[in-house]
Amino acid sequence: MEQNKVDAEHSLIKPQTLEEVRTMIRTHKRNDFIFSSIGLLTITFALLTLLILFVDLVMDGYPKLNYQFFTDFPSRRAANAGILSAWVGSSLIMLVTFITAVPMGVAAGVYLEEYAPKNWFTDIVEINVTNLAGVPSIIYGLLALGLFVYTFHLGQTIVTAGLTLGLLMLPIVIVSTREAIRSIPVAIREAAYAVGATKWQVVLHHVIQYSFGGILTGIIIGMARALGETAPIITVGALTFIAFLPPAPVTSVAPFISFEWLQSGFTVLPIQMFSWLSRPEHAFHINAAAAGAVIIMLTLVMNGTAIWLRYRIRKNIKW
Amino acid sequence: MKSNKINNLGLAALVASTFTFSYNINAEVKTIAIDGSSTVYPITEAVAEDFQKKTGTKVTVGVSGTGGGFKKFCRGETMISNASRPISKKEMDMCAESGITYIELPIAYDALTLVTNKGNDWAKSMTVAELNKIWDSGSSVKNWKDVNPAWPNQPMKLFGPGADSGTFDYFTEAINGRAKKSRSDYTASEDDNVLVTGVSGDKGGLGYFGLAYYLENKDKLNAVAVVAKGKTEAVLPSETTVMDGTYQPLARPLFIYVNGTKGAFDKDVKAFVEYYIANAPKLVKEVKYVPLNTSEYAAVNKHWQGKKAGSGFNGTAEVGLKIEDLIKRIKD
Numbered sequence: 001m002e003q004n005k006v007d008a009e010h011s012l013i014k015p016q017t018l019e020e021v022r023t024m025i026r027t028h029k030r031n032d033f034i035f036s037s038i039g040l041l042t043i044t045f046a047l048l049t050l051l052i053l054f055v056d057l058v059m060d061g062y063p064k065l066n067y068q069f070f071t072d073f074p075s076r077r078a079a080n081a082g083i084l085s086a087w088v089g090s091s092l093i094m095l096v097t098f099i100t101a102v103p104m105g106v107a108a109g110v111y112l113e114e115y116a117p118k119n120w121f122t123d124i125v126e127i128n129v130t131n132l133a134g135v136p137s138i139i140y141g142l143l144a145l146g147l148f149v150y151t152f153h154l155g156q157t158i159v160t161a162g163l164t165l166g167l168l169m170l171p172i173v174i175v176s177t178r179e180a181i182r183s184i185p186v187a188i189r190e191a192a193y194a195v196g197a198t199k200w201q202v203v204l205h206h207v208i209q210y211s212f213g214g215i216l217t218g219i220i221i222g223m224a225r226a227l228g229e230t231a232p233i234i235t236v237g238a239l240t241f242i243a244f245l246p247p248a249p250v251t252s253v254a255p256f257i258s259f260e261w262l263q264s265g266f267t268v269l270p271i272q273m274f275s276w277l278s279r280p281e282h283a284f285h286i287n288a289a290a291a292g293a294v295i296i297m298l299t300l301v302m303n304g305t306a307i308w309l310r311y312r313i314r315k316n317i318k319w
Numbered sequence: 320m321k322s323n324k325i326n327n328l329g330l331a332a333l334v335a336s337t338f339t340f341s342y343n344i345n346a347e348v349k350t351i352a353i354d355g356s357s358t359v360y361p362i363t364e365a366v367a368e369d370f371q372k373k374t375g376t377k378v379t380v381g382v383s384g385t386g387g388g389f390k391k392f393c394r395g396e397t398m399i400s401n402a403s404r405p406i407s408k409k410e411m412d413m414c415a416e417s418g419i420t421y422i423e424l425p426i427a428y429d430a431l432t433l434v435t436n437k438g439n440d441w442a443k444s445m446t447v448a449e450l451n452k453i454w455d456s457g458s459s460v461k462n463w464k465d466v467n468p469a470w471p472n473q474p475m476k477l478f479g480p481g482a483d484s485g486t487f488d489y490f491t492e493a494i495n496g497r498a499k500k501s502r503s504d505y506t507a508s509e510d511d512n513v514l515v516t517g518v519s520g521d522k523g524g525l526g527y528f529g530l531a532y533y534l535e536n537k538d539k540l541n542a543v544a545v546v547a548k549g550k551t552e553a554v555l556p557s558e559t560t561v562m563d564g565t566y567q568p569l570a571r572p573l574f575i576y577v578n579g580t581k582g583a584f585d586k587d588v589k590a591f592v593e594y595y596i597a598n599a600p601k602l603v604k605e606v607k608y609v610p611l612n613t614s615e616y617a618a619v620n621k622h623w624q625g626k627k628a629g630s631g632f633n634g635t636a637e638v639g640l641k642i643e644d645l646i647k648r649i650k651d
Contacts, residue, residue, distance in 0.1 A: 076365040076606055156396070237391075241364045241380035243371055265350065265379045275382065278357065278510050280535040280607065285512075 054296050061290025069290060073243035074272065078283030081276070083291055085242045089158070089266035090227060092246060096162020096262070097226055101169040102219055106208075108170075109177025109215075114203055133171035140168045141235030149236060156237025158246060159262040164232050169222035176218020180211035213313035220306035224299045230270040239267050240275045269295050351591055354381035355388025355401030356485055358529060359573045361606040362427055363401050366595045369602070373594075376587045385485045386410075389576075393419055398582040399592070402574040403429070403485030408634030420579035420628035424592070424619055425642050426599050428609040430530040430556035431490050431569040433543040434515075438522045441470045444544035444553030447568065450494045453477070453525070458502045463523060477505035478517045478526030484509060490527055493568040493638045515540065527569075530556055531607040545569060561609040568638045572645075573608070579628040596620045615642040622646045 058065070072082025112129075116122045144164035148154045154163070184207060192202045208215075246264030250257060269291055276288035353363055360382050367378040383391065385402045392400035393414040406414075406421065414421060433450070435442055442463065449467060453460050453475070463470040480486045482499060492498040506517055511528040518524035519539040533542050533556070544553035547567040560566035575595065582588040596619055603610040611619065619642070631645040 074364070075368055076361060076602075237381065237383075239379045239381045240360065241367055241378075243368060244377050265352070275360075278512065279361070280511070280529075280532040282535065 054293065057289045057293040057296065061286055061288075061293045064287055064290035065293060069287075074241055074267075074275075075243075078276075078279075078281055078287055081284070081287055083269060083272055083294065085245065086267050086269045086272035086291070087294070088245055089242075090268045092158050092261060093162045093165060093233075093266065093268060094223060094227060096159055097165040097169055098219075098223065100163055101166035101173055101222070104166075105170050105173025105219075106177050106215060109174045109181065110203060110208065112174070113178045113181040114199070114207060129171050129174050133175055136231075137168055137229050138231040138235065140164055141232030143167070144232060144236050155263065156239075156265060157263050158266045160236050161233055161238065161266060161268075162262075164236050165226040165229060168229065168232060169219075169226050172222035172225070173215075173218055176221070177211070177215050180214025180218070181207055183214065184210050210317055213310040213317075216313070217306045217310050220302050220309075224302045227298060227302070228270055228295060230268075230274065233268055233271065237265075238271050239265050240271060242267050269298075349587070350377040350379055351399070351588055352379055352381075352397040353399040353401065353575075354383050354391050354397045356385040356403040356573070357382045358403040358429060358485060359401035359426075359575065361531075362573070362599070362603055362608060363399075363575065363595075365602040365606050366591075366598060369598065370591055370594045374587075374590065376591065378591065384483060386483070389413070392421070392576060392578065393417055395419055395578070395581070398578045398585070398588050400576040402576055403571070404488050405574065405632035406576060406630050406634070411630065411634055418580065421576040421630070422579045422583060422623065422626060422628055423630050423645075424575050424577065424596070424623060425572040425611065425615070425645065426575055426595065426619070427573045427603040427611065428561050428570050429573055430561045430566055430609060431486060431493075431527050431571065432530045432533040432556045433525065433527050433545065433569075434518050434533055434540040435543055436518055436520075436522050436524045437539060437541060439524075439541055442467075442525075442543055443541075444546060446546040447494060447548050450545070451496075454479075454491070454501055455495050456500050456502055473523045476517075476521045476524045477502075478514045478524060479505050479507055480511070480514070480528065481507045481509045486528065489571045489638075490569070493571075530561075530609065534607050558604075558609050562612055564641075570609070571638075572611075572640075572642060577623075579626065583626050592623060596623060611642060618643050618646050 069082045070087065071084055072080060073084050074086075075081040108129075112122065112126065116125075141164060144160065144167065148160045148163055149156060154160045188206055188210065189202055192206050197205070242265055246261035246266070247258055249259070249261050273288050273291040273295065276284040276291065279285070353367070360380060363380050367380050370376065371378050380401075381388075381391075381397075385400075385404055388397070388400040388402065389406060389410040390413070391397045393410060394417060400421075405423070433445065452458060452466055454477075460466055461475060463473045463475050466475075479490070479501075482501075482503075487501070488498045491501045495501060506514075508514055508517075511532045514526045514528050515532055515536045518526040519536070525543075533540060542555055544555045545566070545568075546553045550567075552565075554560050554566045556566050556569070561570045564570075575592075577583055577588065577592055583592075596616060599616060600610045600613070610616075631640075631648040
């Protein structure tokens with residue numbers, strides 16, 4: 001029995017005759033072809049679904065997809081209603097999310113990968129972080145409601161929403177930072193140590209530099225996910241009708257920077273879209289389609305930027 | 320070079336996040352905060368839009384549902400709460416606990432409308448008893464002929480709102496005698512447009528939702544005329560029949576609750592509520608709900624001026640209560 005198995009394996013690796021070699025190559029080529037066909041079919045199907053969805057949204061929302069749509073506040077008249085407060089709200093929240101989640105996430109990733117001792121504690125942290133990346137977003141909303149709104153009294157404001165989405169994004173940033181760092185060859189680190197670099201220098205000049213592309217991809221994918229989130233944002237108290245903008249972050253009097261906007265109420269694009277979709281008038285459904293097209297476009301642009309940046313940065317790395 | 324750039328970026332982010340946390344969070348922001356029912360939302364949105372344009376006072380409206388709205392209202396987070404049903408006993412206790420009083424103001428009617436498929440040429444009208452037979456808890460009606468022998472042998476497919484909605488509460492109260500008492504084996508959705516699609520796609524379909532959704536989808540749906548208890552005449556829902564009180568028992572009042580402790584004495588909130596009552600007749604119609612009568616609005620306005628807090632329902636939703644009687648009850 002044992003002998004037979006070994007023989008069989010051998011015959012795969014070392015065919016006996018020329019005929020057997022040809023058969024083997026033919027089989028493998030056929031398998032290759034079958035696999036790549038299935039792969040192509042799958043990806044075509046996925047892309048086609050997205051494309052149909054997108055084209056359908058654009059076609060439905062086409063009458064509204066103009067400059068005015070971006071500069072009008074919501075209104076009871078569908079023709080005058082726009083997404084100004086929604087896109088401004090979404091952008092400001094993304095800004096807060098970025099500022100909080102990115103430094104913390106990258107730092108945590110670097111620490112876990114480069115500094116943390118390998119013991120049971122870091123094992124638990126590692127398992128938890130990976131788990132957190134898959135926790136349903138509503139859980140983050142409930143956590144944020146208890147923590148930011150009721151404990152820290154930050155109110156139902158942009159800063160609360162930004163921190164909530166920051167929490168949501170944190171595990172994604174940590175995981176992608178660690179993945180990116182792991183892909184750096186050990187030789188690079190050893191070379192740096194060999195010429196006398198300290199650990200901090202190695203991390204700052206080499207590890208972060210070379211993993212920057214991967215980290216950036218993680219950040220942008222996390223941001224794109226956060227952009228489309230509704231559940232946690234509703235939980236912390238997003239508004240539906242808000243026809244004014246938060247105070248401008250830049251003022252004409254010293255100190256020229258104002259943080260008042262953090263205290264403002266807000267709405268975001270997905271909520272605006274949902275609100276329109278549940279209205280009885282068909283004209284509002286057109287607005288909803290247009291808002292949906294805008295969200296998809298933003299996500300595509302963000303993901304596209306991620307890919308482009310990764311490509312650019314990879315090209316500049318010369319090991 | 321590059322390391323410096325990243326270094327600076329990190330530093331900037333750190334500084335910014337410190338600012339975020341240290342910033343004074345108790346800054347006074349002058350905004351009238353409103354939250355609550357999604358049914359009342361379009362009316363309040365219309366009022367808020369015009370009021371803000373006219374006076375410049377900032378108004379925000381959220382949609383947390385009637386229950387969620389009252390939770391915020393009773394914590395003092397909002398000045399006005401939209402409600403598609405009267406405040407419940409539990410919510411009254413919650414408000415009392417935090418010392419918040421409320422002024423109950425009916426501002427419009429909504430007619431719950433029963434709809435059937437365009438192909439349904441038999442059920443032009445239904446009695447409350449028939450509706451009860453269909454929708455009551457434990458009902459086993461699966462075919463139109465089970466309800467009325469004159470109707471054809473056609474499987475019945477039911478559509479209705481989810482159990483969290485005020486529409487559901489009112490309908491079950493009016494038809495089955497107790498709020499939330501209903502059969503549960505029907506297609507439920509919080510999105511009325513889903514119900515529209517459902518009924519319009521099934522010949523045996525029957526569903527209920529607010530009048531506005533029927534008016535927008537007249538070409539796809541039939542409305543069913545309802546025969547009230549003890550009456551013989553079947554009445555179709557419309558602005559006229561709701562306003563003259565003949566469409567019973569499915570016409571319901573919609574409310575706003577104003578914070579009577581702080582809100583009623585705030586200059587901006589006062590101006591807003593006055594604007595609301597004065598412009599309701601026009602704006603309610605514009606968003607396809609049914610306005611109250613002129614005399615009813617006058618009574619509501621008088622009630623508002625009197626600033627008498629409390630609820631005329633005392634925690635139990637009643638069906639078919641006249642606005643004037645309701646207000647009289649609060650006064651007593």
